[in-house]
Amino acid sequence: MRKEYTVGIDVGGTTTKFGIVDNSGHILAQDRIPTNEHEVVEEFIDDLYDKLFPMIEKVGGPSKFRGIGMGAPNGNIYTGTIEYAPNLKWKGIIPIAELIEKKFGLTTKLTNDANAAAMGEMMYGCARNMKHFITITLGTGVGSGIVIDGKMVVGHDGFAGELGHTIIRPGGRMHKSTGMAGSLEAYASATGVRETAIQMLTEHPEQESLLQNYTINELTSETVYECALQGDTIANDIFEFTGQILGESLANFIMFSSPEAIVLFGGLTKAGDLLLKPTRKYMEANLLPIFQNKVKLLFSELKEADAAILGASALVDA
């Protein structure tokens, strides 16, 4: 008989979320721990074990589980290792799947965090009946998962789908972690929106803006959003510019794999139409006619944490 449960773990740069998932795709229990408070991965796993193992015990213990699925930055599906993740403290190559497997006594599979979210979207979200789509996570960074012919694109080495690091403004804004100039992530992330705000306010000191009432530490994508809602010109210009960069990038991605839809996730999507309208405008304007007015631009219906946990858990049976 098929065992009843799987575990889904989503390792993020700041927080790691995890949950118990049943065979119908319901998350029975979930919790979280901080990721980057642990200098060594073993301590992180000890901390994870202390919270997660009691949850496993509560539903009947490891014998009820088919395994653990995990999404993590630079997670490699072929090797089960996290390799040189710029946003994590653990440097080099971390054999995390093996370490978790030993600790919990459960088969553990790993993939890229954004790929896990895309799998969640394909199994339980708005891409349920789609065979060709791309998910873009607009959070602290920009992640992506690409599905072609119903299959996750992982490439020859397991690392495909790093669309946040593609260059859209050659010679442009420096990305602090990667040292690369002009990548999508440098602009279309929460961090990027904050940088655009600081840049626009610095370049136009003469122009009045509600954003001038905030200290530099208070300037976040959320404050920009609030000021934009109140009709602030600079705040609106910031979303227009962010949507332009994102839309141009999406056009390039569409001309690569011609997906049916692009599904947007993550904190920045709370901006709704403020972001969606310019994104769609610049996306369409940069497409060859054969691609225009064909590709759906959607916001995910899933809660971000749920999508990642569900997607990671689905790895167990993949």
Place this chain on the structure above:
Amino acid sequence: MRKEYTVGIDVGGTTTKFGIVDNSGHILAQDRIPTNEHEVVEEFIDDLYDKLFPMIEKVGGPSKFRGIGMGAPNGNIYTGTIEYAPNLKWKGIIPIAELIEKKFGLTTKLTNDANAAAMGEMMYGCARNMKHFITITLGTGVGSGIVIDGKMVVGHDGFAGELGHTIIRPGGRMHKSTGMAGSLEAYASATGVRETAIQMLTEHPEQESLLQNYTINELTSETVYECALQGDTIANDIFEFTGQILGESLANFIMFSSPEAIVLFGGLTKAGDLLLKPTRKYMEANLLPIFQNKVKLLFSELKEADAAILGASALVDA
């Protein structure tokens, strides 16, 4: 018993090449006709028939043939139609597979011309044992074919893989046929190299260059190549710049699908190391560390016309 032959047809913007292919992948006979001398597609097909049908008869007639495979700009594998091809005179949607099938009495399959070349490369060229690669054709324009997990990427509508039209210099050089600004094709094609030459000579009239001995009509990618070989600074700068644009674009493509190799085809590859060295340099410089020094950058071993004919003919059995 399996019929012995297939026909491969490669419709290019200027010339259409075709050949008879046997079961071992040998081209027994081949010929060509001009493409754009025919205002209507029916005249083009009549002309093709006059040359190709005698070749078919010579090896035993249509009963010896399994079918016709065809590559064409904006050729759609799902519908057998050429749709809104900017470089062809036939506008709108052209049901070319159906028209050829009626004329020749042989099952006809169509795909994008660059995809046909990639299939040829996968079956008979330097990508023979690869499951993940991208081919880029650097000719009058820039074409591309993408293979993931051993399968051609065609997308949800058949049009995937238009990498020549991705934007690498937003707001940059205008592309005359598409009206788009800053696409790869506007720079890294034979046409693009000529434009870069004119631009550099205009911007630096004070700098001596062998290229100044040519009339504007004589400035071609070939003359730039010849001058570069003689040590001309501007001519070398032109290839350096072309390689920069191409290398930056290839880095973006690699971060999408993480291929094992990129195979370059077409007229511009005659420039050899003059193009390859800067391309590789800028490609590596724009990759995340996890992708660096992993991806082979190769020149095709096949003659371009052969690859396209062989790839198109392989469609018959796909």
